[in-house]
Amino acid sequence: MLVTRASGKPALGHGASPRLRRSWTTAVAVAALALGAVSCSADEAAPATSPMLLLIKDKSLRVPDSECSGVIPLNYLHNGADYRVKDSSGKVLGTGKLPPGKAIPALDVDFGKAARIPTFCSMSFQLPVGTVGDGLSLLIEDAAPIALKVATDPAGFTASIPDNDDAASIPLGDLGGGR
Amino acid sequence: MRSLGIRLAAAGLVLALVAGCSSADAVPPEPPVVVVAPSEVSAVVATDAPEAPAFSTIDTEGRQVDLADLWATGPVVLVFFATWCSVCVNRQSEFSNLAERYGQVAKVVGILGQEKVPEVQTYLADHAPGFPVILDEQLKIWRDYAVAEPPFVALISKDGHLVKGWPGGAEASEVQAELDQLLSL
Missing domain, CATH: 2.60.40 (Immunoglobulin-like)
Incomplete structure (x- = not known):
């Protein structure tokens, strides 16, 4: 199992728990949406x-x-x-x-x-x-x-x-x- | 399986956002190869064409430009343009290459009309025309050649005969074809 150096916890590979993977992917999706909102909102403020x-x-x-x-x-x-x-x-x-x-x-x-x-x-x-x-x-x-x-x-x-x-x-x- | 679907969806979302909100990196075009015309050519004098209006003035570098001196040695191409004219900007490099190609046997002169000096400085710094540029603030040369708006190109034969004018501008290749005839190339 791959272990992160700082925490000693499992990395997000095959060994990570399904709950942790879901949390990570949800965080990515939310971050991506936020990024999109920031980068694409200039036109709306015209x-x-x-x-x-x-x-x-x-x-x-x-x-x-x-x-x-x-x-x-x-x-x-x-x-x-x-x-x-x-x-x-x-x-x-x-x-x-x-x-x-x-x-x-x-x-x-x-x-x-x-x-x-x-x-x-x-x-x-x-x-x-x-x-x-x-x-x-x-x-x-x-x-x-x-x-x-x-x-x-x-x-x-x-x-x-x-x-x-x-x-x-x-x-x-x-x-x-x-x- | 469900987590894989969520991950794919997240990745797709990121890709879509990146594709939708940023321009693709453009590959810089390779500089064109300029073939220099032979330096020993005989220029045709177009005696059947009307005499071109002469002028003597200084260019944006402070150098004297005497049109009669230029046409005494060969054909001259006058490029009337403007810093704000996108057609002119798009053809600038073509005419720079034309000037380089005929450097020894034909001359190119750029003539700007009423312009703001900072914009001229920026244009010259950005585009480095490679030929003399005149700022004709009173539009005297423009009027002498009946230039209504840029771009306009005029071709003058050796000894100062106005062979052709292109209102609305011309591709450098069109001008090159005419120049080659005047130079018997």
């Missing part, structure tokens, strides 16, 4: 967010679905650009970084086999604002604030640059989540 669609209406020639950013003079709208969300009183509700954009057709026109067609650059991401409401604005880098429009299906926000007319008509769900 702050509340709302879906956001930012439509950059630059009508640039791109391959549809390719990664994009705003073209000059909207080139400050790019992956990694810092943004802030403010309420009507100027209070900062959250901050973040823009994701890469995705090129979507700007016109309902069949361009045949053309690889590059007029596109807008859309950015879909989660805004760090839990409650959807009016009066919020998006500030990207040092540019002028962009008023956010409330979307209802699903609840979230939209905005478009340079003007703010079209984005609200595009359902957030059509463009999926952030890339």
Whole structure:
């Protein structure tokens, strides 16, 4: 029989009692569950967010679905650009970084086999604002604030640059989540 | 029998947790073998192509970069890129290899647009491009070459003729095929 050096008691081999083995395996299972709870709980603690669609209406020639950013003079709208969300009183509700954009057709026109067609650059991401409401604005880098429009299906926000007319008509769900 | 079942269940649970909550160790890729182009080649002058806009400025190392001096000896590849552009980042090593391959007979120059200096420093430290990089903060060179957004690649023949532009970027292999034609390789 294998004996542990410190206690002189049987190790958990064939000679250990069934009761001791059960205790050991139960302890392992409990420890594993605890480990899992600790290592996998980060996602559950994520702050509340709302879906956001930012439509950059630059009508640039791109391959549809390719990664994009705003073209000059909207080139400050790019992956990694810092943004802030403010309420009507100027209070900062959250901050973040823009994701890469995705090129979507700007016109309902069949361009045949053309690889590059007029596109807008859309950015879909989660805004760090839990409650959807009016009066919020998006500030990207040092540019002028962009008023956010409330979307209802699903609840979230939209905005478009340079003007703010079209984005609200595009359902957030059509463009999926952030890339 | 029952204790064996409990033990197997516990082991399976541990394995499942490990598999679900950690990424597998990635095997580092082997560095590509770069074949260096011969140093004695004749470069084609693309006289039927328009003249490329010239510039003279300093790179991020403080060295003078005169485009006309570069194209006087052979073709030049201009790589317009950005530190935040993931397509550019993914192709960085390809263009570093291209610069190494044609080191003696063709030049590669990287041109960044409006960037934050710390991010440029981090990018250069992380990626070590292996070719001169220019910070075009006023976007003058970008506008001269009609670059709307990164990535964009321009190929200039010996003596300064703009042979081809790739808006949206290009694989280094595409550029290499064009370069080989210009160098009669």
